[in-house]
Amino acid sequence: MAETLGAFEQAVLLAIVRLGDDAYGRAILKEVQARLERDVAAGAVHATLERLEDKGLIASRLGSGTPVRGGRARRFYRLQPKGLRALNDARAAVDSLWRGLRWPLKGSV
Amino acid sequence: MSTSATPPGWAETLLRVVLGPGDLDSVSGDLLEEYRESILPARGQRRADLWYVTQVLGFVSPGACVGGALFGAAFVARTALDWFAPPSDFHARANVSTELGVAILLATGFWAAWRSHSFVGGTIAGVAAAVIGAGVSLVGAAALLAVRHDPQTMAAILGSGGLGEVFTLPLMMVLPGLLLGTVGGLAGAAGRKLHSA
Numbered sequence: 519m520a521e522t523l524g525a526f527e528q529a530v531l532l533a534i535v536r537l538g539d540d541a542y543g544r545a546i547l548k549e550v551q552a553r554l555e556r557d558v559a560a561g562a563v564h565a566t567l568e569r570l571e572d573k574g575l576i577a578s579r580l581g582s583g584t585p586v587r588g589g590r591a592r593r594f595y596r597l598q599p600k601g602l603r604a605l606n607d608a609r610a611a612v613d614s615l616w617r618g619l620r621w622p623l624k625g626s627v
Numbered sequence: 628m629s630t631s632a633t634p635p636g637w638a639e640t641l642l643r644v645v646l647g648p649g650d651l652d653s654v655s656g657d658l659l660e661e662y663r664e665s666i667l668p669a670r671g672q673r674r675a676d677l678w679y680v681t682q683v684l685g686f687v688s689p690g691a692c693v694g695g696a697l698f699g700a701a702f703v704a705r706t707a708l709d710w711f712a713p714p715s716d717f718h719a720r721a722n723v724s725t726e727l728g729v730a731i732l733l734a735t736g737f738w739a740a741w742r743s744h745s746f747v748g749g750t751i752a753g754v755a756a757a758v759i760g761a762g763v764s765l766v767g768a769a770a771l772l773a774v775r776h777d778p779q780t781m782a783a784i785l786g787s788g789g790l791g792e793v794f795t796l797p798l799m800m801v802l803p804g805l806l807l808g809t810v811g812g813l814a815g816a817a818g819r820k821l822h823s824a
Contacts, residue, residue, distance in 0.1 A: 568650075583656060
């Protein structure tokens with residue numbers, strides 16, 4: 519059975535998918551902030567990346583540094599087959615929950 | 628865009644302490660890149676420095692905040708029990724609350740060191756949890772006192788050590804926080820090393 523993903527984990531994984539070969543820490547942070555339309559702490563993204571890597575959903579490799587980074591290496595992330603399955607399952611679960619309903623919901627609650 | 632502007636040195640040092648060696652370059656590089664390329668040009672030096680410090684504290688504080696909140700809540704609960712349902716012998720309660728406090732600070736240190744791969748992360752988290760816990764305890768005790776201060780309650784307060792103890796004891800928890808955070812941190816760093824091996 520694939521991993522069950524939280525909403526923030528999905529946001530991070532989808533940022534990695536969107537960024538492709540450019541998916542490194544800062545780019546992922548900015549993509550997540552843009553999609554969620556709110557400030558997100560770098561530590562929260564880092565903790566999530568670490569957790570996803572521990573679960574085998576993503577893999578990482580170190581790249582080269584740049585002058586603006588003081589020569590410090592970038593860590594690039596790539597989705598793994600297990601991560602792809604988890605994302606597909608998450609989307610299927612949401613689709614299943616919404617099937618038969620019109621969005622946006624109308625009426626008084 | 629500047630490639631020479633630098634964030635506060637002490638915050639960089641703190642980041643080095645709480646991050647594992649495998650993450651140090653990439654994470655500090657990400658923060659430095661964002662600081663120089665986006666934050667500094669948009670916000671100026673002072674607010675950019677504040678942003679950087681906030682980000683660094685984000686790597687230290689999640690576990691410390693939870694630990695501190697639990698530590699403070701345990702102290703307030705014990706205080707409420709002593710004031711509103713005073714026992715004839717405080718020993719059993721004292722033992723339970725002491726052991727609970729020790730467990731919370733040890734766990735906070737363990738968790739922070741596990742996350743950072745460094746026992747110093749546990750030390751910092753232990754101190755931070757004790758400081759946060761002291762704040763929660765003082766506010767909680769003041770709220771309890773504001774809610775109930777009838778003669779019976781005041782007599783119970785006096786019998787349990789007095790107001791002085793309630794409002795000074797939390798402030799004395801920083802040293803135990805340092806020691807227990809370090810012990811938990813040593814265990815957490817060692818556990819992480821074994822787990823990664």
